[in-house]
Amino acid sequence: MQGRRNKKLFWFPAIAPLVSVILSTLIVFLTKADKHGVKIVRHVKGGLNRSSVHDLQLSGPQVGQAAKIGLISAIVALTVRMQNLCQVFIQNFLDKFHDVS
Numbered sequence: 001m002q003g004r005r006n007k008k009l010f011w012f013p014a015i016a017p018l019v020s021v022i023l024s025t026l027i028v029f030l031t032k033a034d035k036h037g038v039k040i041v042r043h044v045k046g047g048l049n050r051s052s053v054h055d056l057q058l059s060g061p062q063v064g065q066a067a068k069i070g071l072i073s074a075i076v077a078l079t080v081r082m083q084n085l086c087q088v089f090i091q092n093f094l095d096k097f098h099d100v101s
Contacts, residue, residue, distance in 0.1 A: 027033070034040045 028038060028040070
């Protein structure tokens with residue numbers, strides 16, 4: 001059921017990645033893992049990554065199949081969404097009709 005999640009643990013999914021990074025850094029530091037072959041990132045270059053649009057290859061036998069799969073997936077997703085919206089609309093209509101009676 002939606003809406004019945006444990007409200008006390010709402011922060012857990014948000015903080016879990018930070019805890020993971022802190023724990024792994026601490027473990028590497030305490031075990032001196034960099035001396036045993038674990039590579040440590042010393043410096044990270046700032047800025048945005050370069051664009052890779054020019055690396056795309058839009059020719060080949062799989063491009064047509066990929067386009068068909070993407071189109072069919074979009075149609076199925078749209079159909080499912082429309083079905084859900086219709087169910088909500090019908091349920092709201094029936095609820096209002098039932099309240100009037």
